[in-house]
Amino acid sequence: MSKTIVGGMDRRQLLKVLGLSAAAIGGASTLTACGGLKGSAGSTSDVLKIGFVSPQTGPLASFASADNYVVKQVQQALAKGFTAGGSTRQIEIIVKDTQSNSTRATAVTKELITQDQVDIVVGSGTPDTTNPVADQCEASGVPNITTIAPWEAWFHGRSGVSGEGFKYTTLFFFGMQEFADCFTPMWKRMDVANQNVAALWPDDTDANAFRKGLTPLAEAQGFKMIDGGAFQNGASDYSSQIAKFKGENAELFTCTPIPPDFQTFWKQAAQQDYRPKLATVAKVMLFPSEAEALGKLSNNIATDIWWSPFHPYQSSLDGTTAQQLADGFAEETGNQWTQALGSVYSLFELAVEGFKQASDPKDRDDVADKLRNMNTVGMSGPLDFTKGPEPGIAVQHPVGGQWRKGTKFDWDITIVDNTPNPDVPVGGDLEATNA
Template sequence: MNGPSLPRRTLLKGVGLGALAAGTAACGSIKGSGDKAGDKIVIGFVSPQTGPLAGFASGDRFVVDRVRGTAAYTGGFAVGGKTYDVEIVVKDTQSDPSRASQVARELILRDHADIILTSSTPETTNPVATVCEAQGIPCVSTVVPWEAWYFSRQADPKNPKPFTYTTMFFFGVDQFGGCFVPMWERVSTNKTVAGMFPNDADGNAFRDAYPAILKKSGYKWVDGGAYTDGTTAFSSMISKFKSEECEIFTNAPLPPDFNTMWRQAAQQGFRPKLATVAKVLLFPADTVALGPLVKNIATDSWWGPYMPNTSSLDGESAKQLAEAYQSASGKQWLQTLGSVYSLFEIAQKAFTSVDTPRDRRAVATALQKLNYSGISGVLDFTRGPVPGVAIQQPVGVQWKEGDGRFPYEMVVVDNSLNPAVKIGADLTPTNP
């Protein structure tokens, strides 16, 4: 398998290697489910259900309950000729990387988890995966760029080594480029791109890889600077973008930071022709804070009711899952519904392919070899870009005015990476 060729930073900050190593050292000699007997498989699930990242996890409880109700879970997992009951234990990180490490240790020590599933940003997935790798517990992560998940957890990012127990699915900077650049090409601009990337795992991964992607496509890169998460004053960054006459904007910040910056940009007259954002405006709740300023901002979509995918657990379609959530909650569907659902599909696939759920190494190996089709489409963990990583192909969407039920909705405007998804509307400049 060919390794990644893009240059990376030696140390990614935010949830950097040092902090993760400290969290792992605190684990001590944890004993997990491999040391207990019984007819039950325990699945731990970790996500940021409260705090500034809570938008990512607002549908998680619904998905967990939905999965619990499938025949595959209510009937138990058939493993090695024996049926095991399945218990799902949910933990909240409170959007805190230190707490993410803590609850992962709790799942191993107190709840005797046989596998841990985790979702939503490196602030969540990386500490959890690091604890699991150190303690030999199978783990699957999602909703995190693979570069931010993989390289920031390496002792030597320049000479990375495959992980044994931890796997993930999502996509990376190349797919962001493959999603965003085709949209840029359809708007007449001077090809000057403003980049808002913080000094954290996501921001640094983008900052390292984007210049090469932009250069290859004929675009000029203007970096706004590696600011600290939680910054509230962006005037100097905005001034730089204006002076460089940036007509395209892209980013990967925490959602509250983007909301602050985008309001200040509007007040200070920075109006790029097209804004393509990552990590923010992924969910309907994010649009409320910005109101009309959200109109025609583009982003990536890795899952939605427009995806032609069905559940491997019970055959439910992506559209049916989205509509079920809206009916049950009264809220608009969100992308992480499919991602979190897929975590539990993967767990079921892995356990039912081994002889015993207590053989952690066998379960981890099954995860590494998994290739199946489910609610998130085809997920093939054998193809890379590095071992244990499955890549999704996102589509480009814009926030358009809704149909009456909701003020704004995601509409597919580019399917360059995923032609199976139908286009729903023409791409429109963010600021004509």
Template sequence: MSDASPGGMNRRSFLSAAGLGAAAIGGAPLLSACGGLKGTGASSSSDVLKIGYVSPQTGALAGFASADNFVVKQITEALRGGFTAGGRKRTVEIIVKDTQSNPNRATEVTRQLINSDKVDLIVGSSTPDTTNPVADQCEANGIPNVTTIAPWEAWWNGRGGKDGEGFTYTTLFFFGMQEFADCFFPMWERMEVGNKNVAALWPNDTDANAFRQGLGPMITKAGYEVVDGGAYQNGVTDFSSQIAKFKSSEAELFTCTPIPPDFQTFWKQARQQGFKPKLATVAKVMLFPSEAEALGPLASNIATDFWWSPAHPYKSTLDGKTAQQLAEDFAATGKQWTQALGSVYSLFEIAVQAFKNAGDPKDRDDVADKLRTMKISCMSGDLDFTAGPKPGIALQHPVGGQWRKGTKFPWDVAIVDNTPNKAVPIGGDLLPTGT
């Protein structure tokens, strides 16, 4: 197979020009010319195992991928000596693709990984805009796949999952509406409010509709009343109608699932127009320090779900590194830890474990089976893909945290409620948002 690309560029130059990247682990070449499988279930003599990684490194969702390059380097170092799988020493090659925060682009780059790069397994991260199109392509082409940072209902229902069946090649670890409820409701119950109205900013997209259809009824069942601002389109610039509705309801509790730029717009307009909920428990946004920095003082004591932090008592299956050590290593680069550190790291832990567990790591069916049946204690905690709620889904249990002014960095997180996961220590009191 030729290494040439259109326009006379070699493949390495072409990848660089396209904004794509690859990392070689264990001494493997940057890009092998004709590696990969010849067919589903086929065996290959190659000792190089290719992992494709897909995430939104640019665009509206880029905050989710801010630690990607660091994690790939960490995995590179942890696996530098290779590992044994299928009775032989193996090395890993990681090929990184950017979705540009566009689901159509996610589909396109996943096809590139399958058809051009001939990867053995694909991992992906960050919202259904990435996880769903990546998983759909992997399922259609028989490629083992694991994704994360997407509510399982949005991943399962958004892809037409059928009860009792599951998917053959695609798996997910994260959490869903029950876990959001387990995280948010205890904080609501601890906050003294004048009524039980909950203002909800849920756009018309896969993520938010999962909340509207899943979390909404749970909120009602718990004795609260949902004040739904309406299914608006992502990218709107005026939230006056939603704010007016929330103010008229006198809601003192607020929750949401917008894309990050829209939340920044909404939250600033809400303050300008006098909507100041006593407690904001937000999802999909305010997960990362960059978002708190963008809001400045308006970020104070906004609460969200934390599924990974330096305080979580988890460690790597690859080199024994703890969550605290991983965060400190990241801080040494001058950047603040983000939740995605643990999640993306675990994608590769799971991929490597599936290769090790398979009789032949080049057999797609075998590797996919090992993903679906995996139980692993890793950087993201104890994950059991056999436990459900659906086949091939492993649940995490997030705790409640609030953004506070930091010392080393402008903003930091205090874990204020550990009701769903007592293993995570409390780091501060629950305080009203905005104080």
């Protein structure tokens, strides 16, 4: 299922408001960012199409909970168009849902390219989304930007050649070094009996990147990773992993499962009296819905925070600050801010900047080259795709945050360690997860 978004409404909703049917205006019509209708007889050269792929439903849906709001904000910021290639341009955003399925991610990306004929594809939400989307774009010669996936899982998971990278596909996020820079300072501050770190890592692209990459980085700092053993996503019994972690007296804990699996594991761990002093988790507990689902078991679980209202960043499109974006989301939706707000917003910032920098925004090779060599600042802070670690990858530096009881909402994030990015203010002390 796909939808063309205009001011927060999909095509069917807009036509209903206008009192029109699809037949009344013709099936060839498209909706632009400025709300105009362009029939098949008119020129559409001033319209640049952005395809957006994310897991809006399924087990990874928490990664896409802010998507509709972000698309609306981008539409509003670009309501008057922008100049690219010497002409005023409008954008049309076509949204596709992967349903948290990699095979479907490939299929909907192909639809965007062959049927919708988009000029660029952006995507977000773990390697289950980013990798198949990027692979399809690379094969089709279409510019692509993705985010919220460790760069190693994205790059090596797609058989990237070191020093060469990819021609059409780019990524901004971070990798194992940045996870280590975020987690190990918190581990060192916790009073534990030993340096054993329990690791709940399934057998998938994401977790295998952690297994291979985080292990040596942690061990170089004196920690010992206790790998609970690879398991398939969707597992329902974690007794063997819990027994191993308890046997090794691993008071530090980390993981990279899909969110539903962590929920199951963490509840079973509490039932079986495995209560590590500090949990620093990845891929899970990134969004409020997950904290709400665990209730009191969420208290002081730590995770990597790459974007928040506390980050001193602002939009390159209209100057909206991170705080304003988060507040606006809460006011309009009644929901709490999520980290994906900033990341998804930046996907569109980068797409627009790529169009602006290209001599011809319709030239896919030109736009892709500009993205690979971009160095810009926006809602996600400074993003330099020229620095690497590989061509076409821009690295962010997450800080440590813990879930605690909130005031306006049930649970909120407190920044407790800013070692990797001192520009983000600390909001409270690091506390034991299971005090």
